[in-house]
Amino acid sequence: MPELPEVETTLRGIEKKILNKKIISFVSREKKLRWLIPTNINKLVKGKKINNAFRRGKYIIFQLDECALIIHLGMSGKLRVFNKKVSPKKHEHWDLNFSDNWTLRYTDIRKFGVLDLTKQNPLEHRLLKDLGPEPLGNSFNGLYLFEKSRKKSVAVKQFIMNAKIVVGVGNIYANEALFKAGIRPTRQAGKVTKNQYEILSSKIIEVLKEAISEGGTTLKDYSNAEEAPGYFKKKLEVYGRGKQECFNCKKELKEIRLGNRSTVYCNNCQS
Numbered sequence: 001m002p003e004l005p006e007v008e009t010t011l012r013g014i015e016k017k018i019l020n021k022k023i024i025s026f027v028s029r030e031k032k033l034r035w036l037i038p039t040n041i042n043k044l045v046k047g048k049k050i051n052n053a054f055r056r057g058k059y060i061i062f063q064l065d066e067c068a069l070i071i072h073l074g075m076s077g078k079l080r081v082f083n084k085k086v087s088p089k090k091h092e093h094w095d096l097n098f099s100d101n102w103t104l105r106y107t108d109i110r111k112f113g114v115l116d117l118t119k120q121n122p123l124e125h126r127l128l129k130d131l132g133p134e135p136l137g138n139s140f141n142g143l144y145l146f147e148k149s150r151k152k153s154v155a156v157k158q159f160i161m162n163a164k165i166v167v168g169v170g171n172i173y174a175n176e177a178l179f180k181a182g183i184r185p186t187r188q189a190g191k192v193t194k195n196q197y198e199i200l201s202s203k204i205i206e207v208l209k210e211a212i213s214e215g216g217t218t219l220k221d222y223s224n225a226e227e228a229p230g231y232f233k234k235k236l237e238v239y240g241r242g243k244q245e246c247f248n249c250k251k252e253l254k255e256i257r258l259g260n261r262s263t264v265y266c267n268n269c270q271s
């Protein structure tokens, strides 16, 4: 599943090719992804330019003069750009075509992605308005997590994976950050100390930044929902390593299901 670093990498990979260029057409070969694709997109974007492209959580937003497109890659979505005529294949659901012959094409085998259009402020859109702060933004830190978590009995791993608390901390990154911070994923969020949240927030930032910088060099496939992106896999310390040796203490890593997600930790190094 594309996580925040993959979405950020995707955005960085496509933005230079699409910004401030005249759109000549939007072509959809599918009525519905996760939800219906609005039928008025071509009419509203044709002849316009994308003035700004940015990420909010795992959403990509293209801001035009009078409307904005909101894109989510779902479980298996991919965006790519190319500048020669290539006939669409199966699962290649929509194209944005530009006047200099570049095309932005969306592919999604499982069709859980989203394409919506709004004439309002996109940050007020129903999908975006309740999202928590960006983990790489200024308002995310240990004090914020500490204050949000008081009296909460939910496991700290599920707490940091809740997009209303903070966006973009996917399963892989939650596992890795908790290991680096020495915090057991099952601990009640309300019982984690302020000092531990300071460490945890800095480890979340570290893990995400590292994944983005790795992803920035190559855009590889992330085909399987529970699979780590190939370029990041070799650096993972706990995710996907259940029953293997802990890199710190050599004891066997535990693997459990928490909120139905694979959760790996070291009983010895994390408390």
Ligand SMILES: [Zn+2]
Residues within 6 Å of the ligand: 246, 247, 248, 249, 250, 251, 266, 267, 268, 269, 270
């Ligand atoms: Zn250990």
